Amino acid sequence: xxxxxxxxxxxxxxxxxxxxxxxxxxxxxxxxxxxxxxxxxxxxxxxxxxxxxxxxxxxxxxxxxxxxxxxxxxxxxxxxxxxxxxxxxxxxxxxxxxxxxxxxxxxxxxxxxxxxxxxxxxxxxxxxxxxxxxxxxxxxxxxxxxxxxxxxxxxxxxxxxxxxxxxxxxxxxxxxxxxxxxxxxxxxxxxxxxxxxxxxxxxxxxxxxxxxxxxxxxxxxx
Amino acid sequence: xxxxxxxxxxxxxxxxxxxxxxxxxxxxxxxxxxxxxxxxxxxxxxxxxxxxxxxxxxxxxxxxxxxxxxxxxxxxxxxxxxxxx
Numbered sequence: 178x179x180x181x182x183x184x185x186x187x188x189x190x191x192x193x194x195x196x197x198x199x200x201x202x203x204x205x206x207x208x209x210x211x212x213x214x215x216x217x218x219x220x221x222x223x224x225x226x227x228x229x230x231x232x233x234x235x236x237x238x239x240x241x242x243x244x245x246x247x248x249x250x251x252x253x254x255x256x257x258x259x260x261x262x263x264x265x266x267x268x269x270x271x272x273x274x275x276x277x278x279x280x281x282x283x284x285x286x287x288x289x290x291x292x293x294x295x296x297x298x299x300x301x302x303x304x305x306x307x308x309x310x311x312x313x314x315x316x317x318x319x320x321x322x323x324x325x326x327x328x329x330x331x332x333x334x335x336x337x338x339x340x341x342x343x344x345x346x347x348x349x350x351x352x353x354x355x356x357x358x359x360x361x362x363x364x365x366x367x368x369x370x371x372x373x374x375x376x377x378x379x380x381x382x383x384x385x386x387x388x389x390x391x392x393x394x395x396x397x398x399x
Numbered sequence: 400x401x402x403x404x405x406x407x408x409x410x411x412x413x414x415x416x417x418x419x420x421x422x423x424x425x426x427x428x429x430x431x432x433x434x435x436x437x438x439x440x441x442x443x444x445x446x447x448x449x450x451x452x453x454x455x456x457x458x459x460x461x462x463x464x465x466x467x468x469x470x471x472x473x474x475x476x477x478x479x480x481x482x483x484x
Contacts, residue, residue, distance in 0.1 A: 225478075227471045234464055239456025246457050260463050260470075267471055282444040285451045338453035356416040357450050363418055385410035385446065392449055 215280035222270040230267050237281065238263075241288050248292035248358050249299070258295055262288050293360035341391035349384030352377055400428040406439060413443040 213221070213232065221229025241262055245255045265287060273283050342350065355361045355369065363381065367374040400408070408425045411417045417425055429436045 225475060227468060227475060230471060231468060238459045240451050242457040242459045243454035244451045247454055256460050256463050259459050260467050263467050264470060278441050278444045282448050285447040335452055335455060338449045342453050357414045363416060381411060381416055382407045388446060388449060389410055392445055
């Protein structure tokens with residue numbers, strides 16, 4: 178377990194696995210009976226129902242903005258991108274298929290791609306201006322810092338996810354952070370961190386496998 | 400490529416971390432393993448949700464939603480205006 182992680186988070190996470198009985202792992206939002214599911218909302222958006230988009234926005238704008246912020250680190254830019262992402266959800270909804278995955282997974286894929294594109298454009302601009310300092314140097318272990326906030330509450334789905342992610346060795350968290358939140362290739366990570374390419378690959382593979390297995394275990398537990 | 404190796408690659412694939420050469424090998428294995436491969440790749444997308452949900456939700460400006468819904472309304476109006484039916 179990483180020493181950079183708030184012990185209270187781990188305690189909360191450990192308790193949570195016992196306390197919760199039917200909370201979905203990756204279902205994101207627990208819904209009252211009769212409330213449309215995420216898939217219902219996506220079907221509504223596909224048929225041009227603006228109210229469905231409004232509801233989906235209310236449900237997930239916080240998660241989507243957090244992901245954007247985590248990638249681009251700019252509050253104003255994140256708001257603009259948030260609007261663009263939901264507009265893209267509206268425009269691209271016809272490409273969503275419930276057979277291929279959950280709406281949130283689809284939205285996260287779309288959000289991440291847009292945010293990484295924006296980040297790369299900014300980096301290219303900054304390089305041209307000669308002002309860029311490498312992002313990994315500016316934000317060392319920022320992901321770890323993010324999930325160690327004292328404000329995290331025990332019953333939050335976030336704690337479950339943090340439990341899985343924080344169980345990784347710091348070195349594995351770091352390479353996954355660079356790959357997922359910075360959109361770096363293995364070679365870029367190796368170059369930016371001075372870690373051999375083979376080590377980067379191994380850390381990525383091991384880290385992702387542990388997260389994947391951890392999520393499956395949590396699903397089984399619940 | 401064994402199925403276990405394919406699984407390792409699939410987790411990298413869904414976050415876009417495969418190198419070009421690995422991607423070629425992965426796509427070949429993907430064809431070889433057929434529906435089992437597709438099912439596994441779909442499962443791997445849960446990794447995306449996990450990363451997003453591990454973050455503390457961020458508060459967005461209320462003006463964003465107003466702008467968004469206004470744009471959607473405009474678009475709907477334009478589409479129904481140009482719809483010959």
